[in-house]
Amino acid sequence: MNVDTGITSEVFTIKSEIKLIDIFNSIISKKSEAVFEYIESLNIDINTRIIVIGTYFTGVGIVKRLSEKYKNILLIDIYPHLEELLYTDLGGDLKNRVEFSSDIDLIYSGDIVIDTTGFGGITPEQSSKLNVDAFVIEDPVAEDNDDLLKKKNNIHERLDAVKCLNKAIIKTKGIDTKTSGTMTLTIGILTNLLNRFLEMEGVLYCACEMGFFEEVIFKQKDIEKFIQQTDINAFKVSTIKPFDLDEIIKAEISKINSEMIT
Structure with missing residues (x-):
């Protein structure tokens, strides 16, 4: 002490x-571990193409955890400077382990897509063009205690628009935020x-x-x-x-x- x-x-x-x-790292780790266990349950090959959309902060944690096993990971963000987060204490040393790009059209090049963009992120129209093996999306709403945020949330529209068999939502809550x-x-x-x-x-x-x-x-x-x-x-x-x-x-x-x- x-x-x-x-x-x-x-x-x-x-x-x-x-x-x-x-x-920050403790919270990110909880989200990342939940996603990792879900991906593990799919029994995919370690070279399966995994696309993570959105860097701040869930995306960084997810690619960090997934890169411990999987070898073909691309992190996409419209803000190029956020690549730096991959090489900090949040991301660890991910050089040569994770690709980074700001080309949003690359979201269609994956076998598994993980969308962490939340409010104002990927649209249902963009989601409808995805044809993947699995689609994971983070729910930006925690406790359903704000009607305006609840109405703004469109993750279910995005989820329904994607063509795939395996769909999952990352749900994080617990302290009434x-x-x-x-x-x-x-x-x-x-x-x-x-x-x-x-x-x-x-x-x-x-x-x-x-x-x-x-x-x-x-x-x-x-x-x-x-x-x-x-x-x-x-x-x-x-x-x-x-x-x-x-x-x-x-x-x-x-x-x-x-x-x-x-």
């Missing part, structure tokens, strides 16, 4: 060993825990490290800056009674569940 004295010797500052990027996005779930964890820590006896105040990283990634297009900003302790708490921050963070992460709906 990372403990230091605060303003006086009677008050302590405790910091989590868990970093922000660790929370509106969407299943890794960023949304991370913010949900941080918010839930901030409220919980403040209710604990002896806690003066607490803070978490969080920014609006979409601007860094999509506006500034600075992947290195994003990694630097997330490679920091997730929480700091001022308290007169130190406790194990990391165990509580792990317990909150464990509430998130990702499963395949077929």
